[in-house]
Amino acid sequence: MPHSLPVSKLMISPHSWPQLRADAEVRDAIKLLRILSEDEKLEHGRSTPLVFDNDYNLVGLIRLTDLLQNVRHLCDQKEGACDLGDAVKPIRELAKKFPGHVSPNDSILKALDIMIDNSITLVPVMDNGKLVGMLKLGDIFNTISSLLFDEENPSERSRIMKYLHIS
Numbered sequence: 001m002p003h004s005l006p007v008s009k010l011m012i013s014p015h016s017w018p019q020l021r022a023d024a025e026v027r028d029a030i031k032l033l034r035i036l037s038e039d040e041k042l043e044h045g046r047s048t049p050l051v052f053d054n055d056y057n058l059v060g061l062i063r064l065t066d067l068l069q070n071v072r073h074l075c076d077q078k079e080g081a082c083d084l085g086d087a088v089k090p091i092r093e094l095a096k097k098f099p100g101h102v103s104p105n106d107s108i109l110k111a112l113d114i115m116i117d118n119s120i121t122l123v124p125v126m127d128n129g130k131l132v133g134m135l136k137l138g139d140i141f142n143t144i145s146s147l148l149f150d151e152e153n154p155s156e157r158s159r160i161m162k163y164l165h166i167s
Contacts, residue, residue, distance in 0.1 A: 011133030022092035
């Protein structure tokens, strides 16, 4: 039952996410994320970089839209590449704090409540003040929906695809 499934069963290692130092400048963060995206290390659902201080304490996350908003004015020129030379703000100033966290033994429903209450899709899993994992809304959805719908039943699957899916 999902009410008893511990977060530890669904959490993903924080090392699966891009990680940035809080004192990194916006321009360097953008460059690093570009390298990671070229290397295909920004997996779907894991493209929101985590921000850490020098003691590897979680500061928050940085949304790609916040990085781009910070440099948008630098891209107004008609030709050539954007000049990121002025994008020196530390990402600590743009990082969003997580509104809550869970522990590895907490129920996934506790994490779901944090997500619903705060309109977020990612919750950190903390143990003794240290980040040990990340939990995505999509993983909780897949777990709960699998209890509500038997995707192995071919006739039910076919009925739903024909009735609800627009192709």
